[in-house]
Structures are given as C-alpha cells and as structure tokens.
Amino acid sequence: MSTIQPATRSRDIHYAVRDVLLVADEVKARGGKLYALNIGDPNQYDFDTPQHLKDAVAKGMSIGSHNGYSPSSGIEPAREAIRREAARKGIKPVRDVFITTGASEAIDLALTSLCDPGDNVLCPTPGYPLYSAILSKLNVEYRAYYLNEEEGWSPSADEISKLIDKHTRAIVLINPNNPTGSLYSRKTLERIVEMALVHNIVVFADEIYDKLLLDGLTHTSIASLSEDLPCITFNGLSKGYLSPGWRIGWGIVSGPEAKLKDYVTAINKFLRARLCASHPMQFAIPVALDGDQSFLNGVKEKLQRRRDISVKKLSDIPGISVVKPTGAFYSFPKLDIEGEDEDWVKGLIRSTGVVVVHGSGFGQKPGTKHFRFVFLPTEDVLEQAFTLIGQYQALWQSGKRDFK
16 A cells, blocks of 8 residues: 655654653653653743733633734734834834744744745754754755854854855844853844845844843844844744743844835735734733733742752753853753763653753754753752752763663
8 A cells, every 4th residue: 555655845854842752751651750841831830821911812802803813914003012112122123013823933934935945044053943844844954053052152153154155045043042041142143233234134033032031131132233134033922921822923024124125025925825813812912012021020030040950950960061041941951971862861751750852952063962951840840850860860871871
C-alpha cells in the first residue's frame, strides 16, 4: 500500500520545547512525578491574568456583534492603543499596526510578505525555534548569527555585518532574548541600526518580553533609535500581560513611508486572506496597554527571587555554569559534559522527572552544550528540581549514561 507523502518543507521543522514532552509522558505513564521547567507559560504556574483584562474581554463578548469577525487589521480602539504604546516607547513614524493571533502569526505574516525562496534572514542563535520553522516553510535561508555567551549573550554587530549579502532581507532581534534571558544594550542596538540602514535591510524586533525586566533595567526599542529604520516591532498580551492562551499579538510597522509602502500593502493582503484575529479578545488591548500596570511589580519581584535562587543553585553544581538572565523568565546554562545535551536532557527527565529543554533545540555555537529552563515555578519546586539536577549531573559525570 502506498503512503501519503508529506511536503518536503515539513522535514526540517522541530520544536524542542514540545518535543521533550514525549519523554515526559513516559515518566507520567509510569506514575513518576514531573517538575515542569520547560514551558514559558506563566499561567501554568502561580501567575494569573489581571482581572481588569478578563473583565474587558467579558464585556466585549456581551455585545453580539463583537463575537463576529473584526476588521482584518484589528479593531480601531485596540490599534490606537498600540499606537499610543509605540509613542511611549519612542517608536516613530508608525506606518501601520496590525493585530494577529499571537505575535507568532505577526512574525509569520511579516516574513511571508517579505521573503522569496533564495533570500536569507539573519537570526540570533540561540533563538526561538519559530523563526527557523517559518523560514523552512518558505524555503528561505535561516542564517545564524551567534550570541556571545562571554558577553552576557549579546549579539556582535561585527559578526552580523559579515553575514550580510545581496540576498539578505531582514535581521531578527529577540530582545529580551528567548532562550537566554539576555537584554541588549543601546550601544549594540545602535550598531545594528547603522548596519541595517547601509544595507537597506528590515529589522524584525521581537519584544514580547519587554515588560519583564529584572534588576531595575529598562528596555530600548530598536525602532526608537532611528526614524529612517524600516522596522516591524512584534509584541502581544501573552507574556507581559499573562494571557498566552488568548493568542493576541501585533506588529508595528515604522520607518520611511516611501520605502515601506509596497511592503505594508503585501502584509495587508495576507491579513485579509486569513480574515481576523479573535474579535472579543482584542478589547483587552486598550485596557492592558493604557490601564493599571501595578500588577507587573509583583510579577517581577517573584521572577527576580526565583531567578536568584536558580542562578545560585546551578552555579554550585560542578560542570554547569550560567549567565545571569536579566529579562523574560528563561535561563540557558552551559553544560561541561561528555556526550550530547539532548541525551543529557532525556536522561534527566527519565531519571528525575525534571523537564528542561536541550540547548541544541534552540541552536548554539558548535561544540557547546546547554539546556533551557524557566524560573516560573514556585521557590520550593525550583529548590527540589535543582537538587535533583545536581544529583543527576554527578551521576553523569561519573560515567552513568543509560537512563531509560
């Protein structure tokens, strides 16, 4: 019997964050306890969506027409709130705002509207796997630039410059970064702006974690550094406003009108073709962006406490070193081990129930090994998990490798 063959574009698509759950399911099936340090969903831990956002959605749903389709780019009150947020961040001139099913859809639409087969896009490595998946689908080259672990996981403008050629269409910046939790300096961003302007390249600024900064740090949007920079800034309600399941994100197009006009037209063609994002959920956007932000203080206090516990505990484990994250809720420790980090992670899950993600699933410099974890769980769960990681690492270093 002949089989139905899938498209070749599916062969190189992997999503390590969810792939490790297959191993975790083995542990769960035999009654083992799991310590979930793998999923960047605050609502799976002890965080909850602010009540004023829930009320806004409920109010939106109470009006019959709001449960129908919205305009393809989003409802006007929400788009205007996003424009006000852009102004607060210094982003100008804003040429378009479009609301999508999560920031992921905004990224997909922006790449699809820009790139043809044979083009390339410069992407941070380590970085979020969504970009490689979309570019693989489009038959566009994912051209990696490596973040410098010795300099706090910062990108090197000099390295990025060497990768640019006539087929380069965009530079992706994830700031704060997933999976490293690093925040990029203004100086680094200014160098990248200069480079993008010289080569007429669009910057994709993924800033979904910009509200979740630790140690009193502040965020600089790269789009705010030059009115001449063609840039799309991606954001949404998922992370900073603790509502990932609502799937509400957006893109802000900024820069010279004449240079961006045709590109904006193309994006809107795709927006119309997929109808719209969830209509009632969009009513939370003005309430979130213009409303009470005080809940963020408690969120950041929790995250900073849990970050500090995580860094201290891991730093005490031989063969593991960690750069202290300053944004988001991720860390990307380095492993000094024999063998592959994916095997180390699978063994960790099977023997201890601690679920993390192998660094190779996010990309990393050849010859290095890492794992990613989230410091969203409560302090007692983190303490237990890191104790187990320490015990497991000692076994691995002693030569025990068969954890099945």
